[in-house]
Amino acid sequence: MSPPDLLGAAILAALVLYALLGGADFGGGVWDLLASGPRRAEQRALVERALGPIWEANHVWLVLVVVVLFTGFPAAFAAISIELFVPLVLLLVGIVLRGAAFTFRTYDRPDDRVQARWGLVFSASSVLAPLALGVVVGALASGRLRVAAGGAEPFAWLAPFPLAVGLFAAALFAYLAATYLAVEAEGALRDDFRRRAAGAGLAVFGCALLAGALSWREAPVVFAGLTARGWSLPLHLGTGAAAVAAFAALFRGRVRAARAAAAIQVALIVLGWGASQHPYLVVPDLTLEAASAPRVTQVALLWALAGGGVLLFPALYALFRVFKGERPFAVVDRRRS
Amino acid sequence: MTDLLAARWLFGLSLVFHIVFAAVGVAMPLLMVLAEWRFRRSGSAVHLELARRWAKGTAILFAVGAVSGTVISFELGLLWPRFMAFAGPIIGMPFSLEGFAFFAEAIFLGIYLYGWDRVSPRVHLASGVAVAASGAASAFFVTLANAWMNAPAGFAMVAGAAADVRPFAAMFPPGWAEEVVHVLLSSYAATGFAVAGIHAALLLRHPGSAFHRAALGIALGVGGAAALLQPLSGDLSARSVAVNQPVKLAALEGQFETERGAPLRIGGLPDAERRETRWALEIPRGLSLLAFHDPDAEVKGLSAFPREEWPNTRLVHLAFQVMVGLGTLLAALSAGWLLLRLRRREPPRLFLRAVALAAPAGFLALEAGWLVTEWGRQPYAVRGVLTTAGAVTPVRSLAVPLVAFTLLYLFLGAVTAVLLRRQIVEAPGGAAAAGGGAP
Numbered sequence: 001m002s003p004p005d006l007l008g009a010a011i012l013a014a015l016v017l018y019a020l021l022g023g024a025d026f027g028g029g030v031w032d033l034l035a036s037g038p039r040r041a042e043q044r045a046l047v048e049r050a051l052g053p054i055w056e057a058n059h060v061w062l063v064l065v066v067v068v069l070f071t072g073f074p075a076a077f078a079a080i081s082i083e084l085f086v087p088l089v090l091l092l093v094g095i096v097l098r099g100a101a102f103t104f105r106t107y108d109r110p111d112d113r114v115q116a117r118w119g120l121v122f123s124a125s126s127v128l129a130p131l132a133l134g135v136v137v138g139a140l141a142s143g144r145l146r147v148a149a150g151g152a153e154p155f156a157w158l159a160p161f162p163l164a165v166g167l168f169a170a171a172l173f174a175y176l177a178a179t180y181l182a183v184e185a186e187g188a189l190r191d192d193f194r195r196r197a198a199g200a201g202l203a204v205f206g207c208a209l210l211a212g213a214l215s216w217r218e219a220p221v222v223f224a225g226l227t228a229r230g231w232s233l234p235l236h237l238g239t240g241a242a243a244v245a246a247f248a249a250l251f252r253g254r255v256r257a258a259r260a261a262a263a264i265q266v267a268l269i270v271l272g273w274g275a276s277q278h279p280y281l282v283v284p285d286l287t288l289e290a291a292s293a294p295r296v297t298q299v300a301l302l303w304a305l306a307g308g309g310v311l312l313f314p315a316l317y318a319l320f321r322v323f324k325g326e327r328p329f330a331v332v333d334r335r336r337s
Numbered sequence: 338m339t340d341l342l343a344a345r346w347l348f349g350l351s352l353v354f355h356i357v358f359a360a361v362g363v364a365m366p367l368l369m370v371l372a373e374w375r376f377r378r379s380g381s382a383v384h385l386e387l388a389r390r391w392a393k394g395t396a397i398l399f400a401v402g403a404v405s406g407t408v409i410s411f412e413l414g415l416l417w418p419r420f421m422a423f424a425g426p427i428i429g430m431p432f433s434l435e436g437f438a439f440f441a442e443a444i445f446l447g448i449y450l451y452g453w454d455r456v457s458p459r460v461h462l463a464s465g466v467a468v469a470a471s472g473a474a475s476a477f478f479v480t481l482a483n484a485w486m487n488a489p490a491g492f493a494m495v496a497g498a499a500a501d502v503r504p505f506a507a508m509f510p511p512g513w514a515e516e517v518v519h520v521l522l523s524s525y526a527a528t529g530f531a532v533a534g535i536h537a538a539l540l541l542r543h544p545g546s547a548f549h550r551a552a553l554g555i556a557l558g559v560g561g562a563a564a565l566l567q568p569l570s571g572d573l574s575a576r577s578v579a580v581n582q583p584v585k586l587a588a589l590e591g592q593f594e595t596e597r598g599a600p601l602r603i604g605g606l607p608d609a610e611r612r613e614t615r616w617a618l619e620i621p622r623g624l625s626l627l628a629f630h631d632p633d634a635e636v637k638g639l640s641a642f643p644r645e646e647w648p649n650t651r652l653v654h655l656a657f658q659v660m661v662g663l664g665t666l667l668a669a670l671s672a673g674w675l676l677l678r679l680r681r682r683e684p685p686r687l688f689l690r691a692v693a694l695a696a697p698a699g700f701l702a703l704e705a706g707w708l709v710t711e712w713g714r715q716p717y718a719v720r721g722v723l724t725t726a727g728a729v730t731p732v733r734s735l736a737v738p739l740v741a742f743t744l745l746y747l748f749l750g751a752v753t754a755v756l757l758r759r760q761i762v763e764a765p766g767g768a769a770a771a772g773g774g775a776p
Contacts, residue, residue: 053451056403056443064436066410070421071429078422081414085732092411093745096404100749103400107393107756151731293426294502301433301504308437319444322455 003298018061027177029126076291094129138165161218168207175200225276343735358402364528370465420728435478441471527699529560534696561671585713589657599636663702
């Protein structure tokens with residue numbers, strides 16, 4: 001693989017991790033918003049407990065994507081920033097309000113009205129951010145952004161397909177979060193999140209159908225990638241198998257297995273998007289190659305990522321090990337002794 | 338308001354806001370770790386309570402810093418896409434490394450804040466040290482990028498585009514060490530004095546409070562050491578600016594004509610039309626002496642450069658005066674504190690009152706210093722290479738996000754202030770009350 005392809009793969013990998021970790025944190029906010037039933041307060045408390053120690057670290061994946069993009073593919077960063085100005089600003093507003101409100105709620109008075117007010121800001125912005133992020137991804141894939149326009153069409157992204165991808169992202173993150181939270185909950189609370197995971201899984205299916213159907217007309221490059229390449233069928237079979245496995249595990253109460261299957265499903269979806277629009281960063285005007293920084297920069301950046309990764313992953317493992325139990329990423333559901 | 342001006346306001350506002358939280362993110366973990374270290378060594382309950390209180394404050398401030406820093410990383414592209422398209426490949430390296438430092442800071446802060454009862458005391462303290470170290474590393478890397486904008490290096494210009502890019506040469510441009518040291522010291526001094534000022538005020542209200550006295554000791558220790566070193570670092574910085582950015586030096590000193598034995602001007606108001614700085618207290622040969630360590634050295638004046646390359650002399654000079662004035666004040670207070678410590682005397686009320694009044698001085702100096710370096714580089718974003726006007730986005734109606742983010746920052750700033758105030762007001766006057774790591 002050439003340096004541009006390797007860096008593109010690194011960005012895609014960081015996006016997968018951002019979806020699996022940071023995305024699930026936004027999904028937690030969705031479940032705060034949709035908390036209901038007799039255990040409403042416990043559901044919210046679980047979300048808060050689950051996110052508290054880790055959301056800031058999970059958020060950094062997005063910052064890493066941004067810096068790698070502008071270092072390795074500066075032309076794409078500039079073009080994306082210009083053409084997607086509006087949804088990116090909305091994404092930022094969501095990110096700022098989510099993080100700030102979550103922290104303010106933790107450290108503000110424990111009385112219910114104050115907590116409810118911050119909770120509303122936290123959960124509403126947890127919906128706004130994935131919507132905006134999905135719109136950005138959908139717009140990049142759609143072929144609607146013309147780099148030559150140079151900002152003359154600030155609302156080129158406003159079309160059914162990017163909006164459908166926005167909904168898709170929100171549903172995916174909620175689905176992931178519910179499977180994670182089911183692992184961290186116990187008893188009736190666990191059943192709450194098993195049901196929520198199944199419901200969100202159906203929403204994911206619906207959104208996938210919608211976005212897929214719209215892509216036929218609105219995102220032909222991605223549609224062709226998802227249907228006509230050699231890896232298309234295995235990818236869909238793999239994603240489908242993961243989805244079926246996640247559902248089966250949810251119904252049988254094997255929450256760790258369900259969490260792993262859901263994570264694989266989401267990872268395959270993000271990878272499928274990336275692979276289907278390869279070699280484009282911005283369809284149809286900018287390829288990885290065309291947007292590349294000088295080779296020396298890209299090679300240096302790859303080394304920096306490798307070195308940083310060696311430090312980062314053990315530290316991340318330690319974080320999850322401390323707060324998510326002895327087997328933070330376990331797949332097998334052991335019977336309780 | 339033109340879109341260029343709106344972009345400058347929005348970016349400036351974002352940084353003025355973020356820089357406070359960034360500096361706190363560098364220095365506050367050090368204070369909190371020192372407090373915990375004192376507790377681990379002496380078993381003093383007061384220091385444990387202090388570490389926990391400061392950790393809560395750090396948690397609030399770090400979260401706001403993390404999200405406002407994210408805004409900046411996006412705004413680099415949203416507002417200055419042509420700057421990033423040009424500079425990204427050249428100075429992306431320090432930004433990428435800063436990303437990893439930010440990762441480490443967030444990870445270990447998570448462990449520190451929520452791990453009081455989950456990890457061993459040794460691991461807990463080590464996590465705090467890792468937070469403090471990665472916070473300093475973040476500031477180090479980000480300042481390298483700013484140093485490059487001031488003195489671009491590591492590439493050649495060929496037909497209006499960058500060629501022959503050398504990322505590691507660009508990472509350490511002329512003057513990088515001086516600027517990095519200056520920024521790091523300013524973070525410790527500003528945060529140390531802000532914290533010390535708050536506890537000094539509370540100590541005046543609750544004399545004899547062991548809690549506030551312990552807090553004052555650590556905060557003034559860190560802030561004072563930094564404030565005493567800062568004039569030395571400032572001297573190094575000024576000499577580096579004199580060599581690498583002569584226009585900026587001339588602007589910040591209000592030096593219009595090139596001359597030997599140039600005077601140091603304290604105060605005064607530069608008048609770019611009349612090409613003179615009026616009403617300044619002039620110390621003969623002072624500037625030549627300070628900038629080149631030679632009383633007869635030639636200092637280039639603004640007249641030596643084309644008029645369109647001058648920054649706004651009035652703003653730059655005034656901001657510089659504010660920075661130096663407040664820095665000198667803090668250094669004097671630090672010297673006073675050092676004398677008190679050497680004589681093992683309790684700080685008298687007058688001294689406490691002065692420290693309390695000086696609480697915002699460090700941050701005002703830090704903001705002023707940042708304005709000096711940014712205003713002083715105008716009209717360029719990358720000195721001599723790319724103008725700010727040439728870097729701005731073609732997107733129109735930037736006044737809309739400017740208003741939106743202004744409101745957002747006002748809201749965040751107000752809430753942060755209220756929550757911190759509550760943390761401080763609820764702090765124990767004397768006895769250490771037991772409190773959880775995080776509720």
